[in-house]
Amino acid sequence: MKYLKGIVLLIVATLTLQFCKKNDIVEATPLNEDWKFSKINETGALDESIYSIAYDDSQWETVNLPHTANIEPLTVNNQWQGICWYRKRITIPKSDKDKKIFFELEAAMNYSKIWINGIEVKDHQGGYLPVIMDISKYVKPGAENIVAIRLDNTDNLVTGPKPLKRLDFNMFGGLYRKVNLTTKEKIYISHPVLANKIAGGGVFITYPKVSEAASIVNIKTHVINEYENSESIELVQIILKNGKIIQEKTSSNIEIKAGKDIELTEQITIVNAELWSPKHPNLYSLETKVLQDGKVIDQQTTNFGIREFTFDDKHQLHINGKKTFLRGVNRHQEYPYIGYALSDNAQYRDAKKIKDGGFDYIRLSHYPQSPAFMDACDEQGLVVIDAIMGWQFYNDTEDFRNYCYQSATNLIRRDRNHPSVLGWEVSLNETKEMPVYFMEELNNITHAEYPGDHVYSCGWKDDVYDIYLEARQHRILRPHPYKEMPITVSEYGDWEYYSKNAGLNQDKLPNDVRTEMSSRQARGYGEKRMMRQAINVQEAHNDNLSTRAYSDSYWVMYDYNRGYHDDIERSGLMDLFRLPKLAYYFYQSQRDIDDVAVLKLATYWNDKSPTDIKVYSNTDEVELYLNDELIAKQKPDSGKDTENLKHPPYTFNLNEFKQGTLKAVGFVDGKKITEDIVITPQKPTKLKVWLDESGKTPAAGQNDILFLYVAAIDDNGTINPDFTETITLEINGSAKVMNVDAVNAEAGIATAVLQLGNTKETIIVNANAAGLSGNHEFKID
Structure with missing residues (x-):
């Protein structure tokens, strides 16, 4: 019997190996390691030779992607x-001689030229959308090939926006996203950008019917035959949920003529559908397989979520038929020191912090962001307004307009299958000069590329777009009758509290007072000024909820640099190192108690702290204790700036400071749910060192970027916010500190930006400062 079992297992294993070999499809291969890089002050002679096969790049720096051109x-x-x-040597297997080979830069800032083996293959305007090319006829299978890429991130009249010296953000250079090489047979699923078919190319998924009882998934697949003969194929569509097959459909005997293409449409009904929403971001995956003579010759996996965004007659948003207000935030993709060169894991961590901060929605400002970030929004349940590049710049030329039209087209082709995308901001933010015909064309592109109902263009003007993006300061300064259209408060909480002309009487304040009263507050400015930001955002969010807007998005989630200003823009709810300010906890507390219980004492409780204590919580009642003595048990605040909030904060009035332990206890329906404790900081006695993983453990082989935090703590484990010393780090292992400045503590915490290598290993970090020490150990998987 044992013998028979062994024979059966051997047969199964053999068949499995044969099946795997038969269906060994070459998919996207990352080309992110061992690039040669140099910043070059070009001369005419150098420009003539630098892309050639024979050019000697041995003295150039060796880098991995994602990579920034300048730290x-x-x-x-x-x-x-x-x-x-950038230059790289790539070897194409000899067996790929008659195959299709595609080369893709996920992004390259800003104007790029690409040569393969000394031949110019493509030039591309724009630094935020993919650069994709068919390089089949330029490469030499079985031999070494040279890829040379020239990038120019100087000011550009074709792509805009404003010149850097007048720009409100920075456009950092380099190959700052991934590069992929894809090999296919000559019958293949196309790339939607290269296919250049309106509302076509690749795999395009839509939802004619959305219902938990039964939803219809419409799948349009574009297949190209580049053989010299007509060919017959079989198309298989498999829908899976958590790895389990839900539905499968096969279409056989599909004839594609020589040198032609075909679009195939399938409709699959999913019974008991699990719909996608911010609370329940259910994702399915679609496996599309092209077979010939029983062999899989191409396949592609597409993640999707079944959802429907609709607006009622009062222009309120419904997601899958349920009325939903979206609480949101804006996001710039900048990191300290490395600019835009984030790993996919870092992109995910940014999205998770936004979700954990109490948000359901992100307006992407003011450009297309990473495919990895879009994937994370799908997974986290973050609704997105997806945007083309644009900020206070319109160039009245055909080249500029065509660039904008192509950007809108390619953005939709890239992101159309993401369930998180509610609308397409095909508008140039705060650009008064946009002519109506220009906006009309962008709106038309949106609806041509994504036909059907419940598809929305967005713009900061209300002339032609489906959704009006109205900043709060614009509403205050220039109130006007609303058109019959959905409205979102696209930006709020910063400019109206800072600018002298934003409508809240800042022009009557001295500059120093205006700064102190603004939302632009660093963690190092202290507890009182951070609380000022928190008061501002509470007032502004409460005000937004009194309008008919279906959503709002605070400006901004993370601090960022500005080309035109000599200081960091500090209105972020987190700083550049992704450390929270007090206003972050206000938004956390607006989450439903069914999602998570939130209770946060917004104080350091030292002799500099206000004696009016704010507690941010979504519980019904809160008790506050000082040194185990009950101060009060209270309901949430009422009155001004609380009327519309889901969960107003609690304010406890203490007459004087007394050092010791503050404890807040939260109750729901009379039952204790959660508590928070703050102990007056004492003299630091050691350093606490930890790594910000935010849902993604450190990974080798992707140039992973993580924040390493070092805090000065006392014997109670309390961080001392007065600690501002310089930290020295000793790292054992392949992790590199990217800080070019000293690693200084701010409000008690110092941050090192770590870039990980390609080795799976254990990293040990030792930290020292002012006679204090601490360490941390972590694994790179």
Whole structure:
């Protein structure tokens, strides 16, 4: 019997190996390691030879992607702009001689030229959307091939926006996202950008019917035959949920003529559908397989979520038929020192912090962001307004308009299958000069590329778009009759509290007072000024809820640098190192208690602290104790700036400061749910060191970027916010500190930006400062 079992297992294993070999499809291969890089002050002679096969790049720096062209200081006063080059040797297997080979840069800032083996293959305007090319006829299978890429991130009249010296953010250079090489047979699923078919190319998934009882998934697949003969194929569509097959459909005997293409449409009904929403971001995956003579010759996996965004007659948003207000935030993709060069894991961590901060929605400002970030929004349940590049710039030329039209087209083709996308911001933010015909064309592109109902263009003007993006300061300064259209408060909480002309009487304040009363507050400015930001955002969010807007998005989630200013823009709910300010906890507390219980004492409780204590919580009642003595048991605040909030904060009035332990206890329906404790900081006795993983453990082989935090703590484990010393780090292992500035503590915490290598290993970090020490150990998987 044992013998028979062994024979059966051997047969199964053999068949499995044969099946795997038969269906060994070459998919996207990352090309992110061992690039040669140099910033070059070009001369005519150099430009003639630098892309050639024979050019000697041995003295260039060896880098891995994602990569920034220049490591900048924390505060960027003079960002590098110029020409840089990347070169890489790639070997194409000899067996791929008659195959299709595609090369893709996920992003390259800003104007790029690409050569393969000394031949110019493509030039591309724009630094935020993919650069994709068919390089089949330029490469030599079985031999070494040279890829040379020239990037130019100087000011550009074709792509805009404003010149850097007048720009409200920074456009950092380099190959700052991934590069992929894809090999296919000559019958293959197309790439939607290369296919260049309106509402077509690749795999396009839509939802004619959305219902938990039964939803219809419409799948349009574009297949190309580049053989010299007509070919017959079989198309298989498999829908899976958590790895389990839900539905499968096969279409056989599909004839594609020589040199032609075909679009195939399937409709699959899913009974008991699990719909996608911010609370329940259910994702399915679609496996599309093209078979010939029983062999899989191409396949593609597409993640999707079944959802429907609709607006009622009062222009309120419904997601899958349920009325939903979206609490949101804006996001810039900048990191300290490395600019835009985030790993996929870092993109995910940014999205998770936003979700954990109490948000359901992100307006992407003011450009297309990473595919990895979009994937994370799908997974986390973050609704997105997806945007083309644009900020206070319109160039009245055909080249500029065509660039904008192509950007809108390619953005939709890239992101159309993401369930998180509610609308397409095909508008140039705060650009008064946009003519109506220009906006009309962008709106038309949106509806041509994504036909059907419940598809929405967005713009900061209400002339032609489906959704009006109205900043709060614009509403205050220039109130006007609303058109019959959905409205979102696209930006709020910063400019109206800062600018002298934003409508809240700042013009009557001295500059120093205006700054102190603004929302632009660093963690190091102290507890009182951070609380000022928290008061501002509470007032503004409460005000937004009194309008008919279906959503709002605070400006901004993370601090960022500005080309035109010599200081960091500090209105972020988190700083550049992704450390929270007090206003972050206000938004956390607006989450439903069914999602998570939130209770946060917004104080350091030292002799500098206000004696009016704010507690942010979504519980019904809160008790506050000082040194185990009950101060009060209270309901949430009422009155001004609380009327519309889901969960107003609690304010406890203490007459004087007394050091010791504050304890807040939260109750729901009379039952204790959660508590928070703050102990007056004492003299630091050691350093606490930890790594910010935010849902993604450290990973090798992707140039992973993580924040390493070092805090000065006392014997109670309390961080001392007065600690501002410089930290020295000793790292054992392949992790590199990217800080070009000293690793200084701010409000008790110092941050090192770590870049990980390609080795799976254990990293040991030892930290020292002012006679204090601490360590941390972590694994790179």
